[in-house]
Amino acid sequence: MHLLLKEYLCSGDSVEACRCIQELEVPHFHHELVYEALIMVIEDIRESSMDLMCSLFKVLASSVIVTPDQMTRGTQTICF
Secondary structure, three states: OHHHHHHHHHHOOHHHHHHHHHHHOOHHHHHHHHHHHHHHHHHOOOHHHHHHHHHHHHHHHHOOOOOHHHHHHHHHHHHO
16 A cells, blocks of 8 residues: 555556555555555655645545545544
8 A cells, every 4th residue: 555655646646546446455454545645644744745645535535435434543543
């Protein structure tokens, strides 16, 4: 998932990122995707990374690839 997110930050192609996430066929680990994405944004000081990741989160949420519960679990992992 880390490589997938790095590729997304380089390309900005959310359609390709969503396709790759679905091809992994591990919806029970999508909270880890959220966690990894947040860590990457925290470690990368570029505002463009944050903007891109927010855009990806919006697409993932609106298409229900990542559920609200998975978003919450991934976010809570950072906080606790």
